[in-house]
Amino acid sequence: MNKATVAGALAALLTLAACRAQVSGSLSLGGLELTADKSDIERFRIPLNEEFTPSRLDYTATVDASYTAHVFITPGASGEQVGRLTINGAEAQPGEPHRVDLKTGPNVLALVLVPTQGGAATTYCVTVTRKDLSKDYRSMLLAKGVWRIEDFGGFVSNEDMYLVEGKDRALLFDTGMGQGDLAGFVRSLTSLPVDVAITHGNRDHFLQVGQFPDATVYMSAKDVTRLPPSLVTPRFRWIRGGDVIDIGAGRAFEVVEVPGHTLGSVLYVDFANRIAVTGDAISSGSMVYMFAPTCAALDEYLEALKRLEARISALNGLTLLVGHHYQEKTPLQGAAGKQLVTDMRTAAEQVLRGALAGKPARTGRDGRTIELRQATVGLAGLWYNPKNLVTDPAALGLLDVRTEAGQLVIPRPVFSSLETNYTATAPRDAARIVITPTAYDARHRRITVNGTTVASGAGFTAALGAGPSRFDIVVTAANGSVRTCSIVITKELPTGRP
Secondary structure, eight states: OOOOHHHHHHHHHHHHHHHHHTOSSSSOEEESEEEEEESSOOOEEEEOSOOOOTOOEEEEEEEGGGSSSSSEEEEEEEOOOOEEEETEEEEEETTOOEEOOSSSEEEEEEEEEEETOOSSOOOEEEEEEEOOTOEEEEEEEEEEEEEEEEEESSTTEEEHHHHEESOOOOEEEOOSSOOOOHHHHHHHHSSSEEEEEEEOOHHHHHTTTGOOSSEEEEEEEEGGHHHSSSGGGGGGEETTTHHHHHHEEEEEEEEOOSSSSSOEEEEEEEETTEEEEEEETTTTTSSSSEOOOOTTTTHHHHHHHHHHHHHTTTOOOOOEEEEEGOOOOOOOOOOOHHHHHHHHHHHHHHTTTTSOOOEEEEEEEEEEEEEEEEEEEEEEEEETTOOOOOOTTTEEEEEEEEEEOOOOOBSSOOOOTTTOEEEEEEEETOOEEEEEESSTTTOOEEETTTTTETTTOOOOEOOOOOOOOEEEEEEEEEOEEEEEEEEEEEEETTTTOO
16 A cells, blocks of 8 residues: 555544534434436446434445446435534535545534534534455346346446356356456356356447357357457357247246347347346436437337337246346336336337437437437437437348458447447458448348449458558448448558558
8 A cells, every 4th residue: 555545544434533523413314316328428326335324323335436436416305404514614504415535544524514504513423435346346146046246347337247147057147347357256156067148239238258268158149349359259049039948947038139239239048037137228217328320210219118128028027137226216126127118118209200309418428429318208218329220221230241261350430320430450361352242221232342233141352452452332222222331341450660
């Protein structure tokens, strides 16, 4: 521990001692909430280690350093006559978030309530410890043989994974992006060999899959281009809707495809036990991100929600094991689990027919500003892109690019039906490339690659030149509309070349 850290810790202890010495008044708060910003459009709640009661004056919380250079503390109003409220000496208002900058280590927040008519003030003390939690994991037993595992890859409760024991094997849903020994942590929970099921190809759900080299990994091929090629091994099993992963002991998970948040988003539904592992496909109870350029159009998402709703209609309730449970506004169990799906479908329908327009917002992603809308229906929050409501009938549904030897070549940006221009880098020893375009609409008339007709889902093989090679994929829709998607592929430079 360096001198600055030691000095900071000692200063915090002295501040806390002074804070505790002032807790003599009769006034009380009506509540106390601690929050931080995940991004420029999402604020998340940080749980206090102690349950709030007006009579308790001393609280603690631990936060990950990644997202908490500052936090917001919101003191709840009470019915008593408070003349003045300060937080660390600065004026504050009950019911309003108050920003506090944090240093590494313990930070003491002193909330002082001064009565209107004079008399003793009341001081609440909140000690917030800011530290690196990226290697930490914690678990909660949800039912016999079912655990939720939380990691701290970006902030407290950033990603949720689920471990389910079967008869001879266990199944781990998602692997997060924490920096610790996830495989070792999983071994501390189960002695069974572990396979992995990925809900979708966003890095906070797959990044540590490499810690399980002996596992069978289940995932939709529609999201394969989101993964670094080094993580994709022969043990991957490319799943489709209707596939069932049966691990025994009455645990069988059916794959239900819900393209939207990503093209390859799926739910794993255990119909016998009325459980669904959702990832981010239908949100975690607050909002689904449907505004990124890589998301499917809203009409495709709506059709997927309709299929999901029909598939679970006979279930008497459903418990959702979501990707980020900190976002839950209410426990998504029983009627609420099914209601979220219905509310999300209703929101998508209303937006598409013009009956609902979300609140305008904007966010920065990868150096560009994205305009979005935030719509709410019941339990569902639909954060959508107003420019990506309906898929072009001449769009591609998938673009797979590989070397002739089968090595994956990743297009940039990541493929989506909204984008039409891509670049890619092939290995320098690749003489030929195989491009496999799949039409979004099965009723399309024709696909050509550089003028040659190619069947949807079939490969087009071509030689790569020494310089950039351009391939134009032209789709003619059933209505005669035409759309061109282009990809420029360049070989890697020899080692040492600038």
